[in-house]
Amino acid sequence: MKQNEYLCPKCGGFLKVNVKIIFIVLKDDGKKGIILLNPELGDYIRIAHSTLKLKDGERLSFLCPICHSDLSANEINRNLARIIMIDENGTEYKILFSEIQGEKCSYRICKKEIEVFGEDSSTYMNYFGSGPQ
Ligand SMILES: [Zn+2]
Numbered sequence: 001m002k003q004n005e006y007l008c009p010k011c012g013g014f015l016k017v018n019v020k021i022i023f024i025v026l027k028d029d030g031k032k033g034i035i036l037l038n039p040e041l042g043d044y045i046r047i048a049h050s051t052l053k054l055k056d057g058e059r060l061s062f063l064c065p066i067c068h069s070d071l072s073a074n075e076i077n078r079n080l081a082r083i084i085m086i087d088e089n090g091t092e093y094k095i096l097f098s099e100i101q102g103e104k105c106s107y108r109i110c111k112k113e114i115e116v117f118g119e120d121s122s123t124y125m126n127y128f129g130s131g132p133q
Contacts, residue, residue, distance in 0.1 A: 002088040003016075003088065004039060004086065004088065005085070006039060006084070007083065007085075007086065008064040008066060008071070009071070009082055009083060009084050010067055010071075011064060011067035011069065013065075013066035013067060015064070015065070015083060016039055020036040020037065021039055021083075022036055022065050023035050023036075023037065023062045023063065023064070023071070024062075024063040024064070025048070025052070025062055025063070026063060027052070027058065027060060027061075028059060031052060031053075033048055033049055033052040034048065034065070035047065035052075036048070041095070041106050041108060041115075041117045044104045046101070055101060056101055057100060057101065057102060058101050059079060059099055059100050059101075060100075060101060071083060072099065073096055076096065076127050077124050077127045079098055079100050079103075080096045080098060080099065080124060080127075081096065082094060082095065091110065092110070093108050093110045094108075094110075095107070095108055095109075096109070096124075098118075098120065098123075098124070103120045103123070104118035104119050104120045104121075105117065105118040105120040105121040105124060106118055106121070107121070107124070107128070109128075114128055
């Protein structure tokens with residue numbers, strides 16, 4: 001069965017291994033760690049080592065674990081990270097999700113169409129120009 005793939009927009013490396021998407025996160029206090037996200041959009045469970053001590057409301061910088069690029073989508077909003085998704089049909093989407101711990105929102109964009117996920121998704125809708133149809 002073919003599955004969705006998630007790629008770094010900078011190096012094209014595959015970020016999903018088995019059932020998790022893997023990132024490095026950098027906290028404002030300089031602490032770095034590995035974080036695992038579920039590939040289902042709308043699922044906001046984040047798995048990290050307990051020593052990373054993630055607190056709701058804190059901003060994390062998501063970095064590609066392969067090329068270490070900062071994935072922040074600064075041209076849209078500093079609090080959003082951007083990756084690429086390719087679905088089972090080969091269609092490419094831009095995925096944006098919040099870098100704020102505990103904030104539940106993600107966006108799937110293909111050309112001009114935006115699909116929104118999560119209870120906090122209205123927070124960033126103003127940053128997408130015309131918004132969803
Ligand atoms: Zn990369």
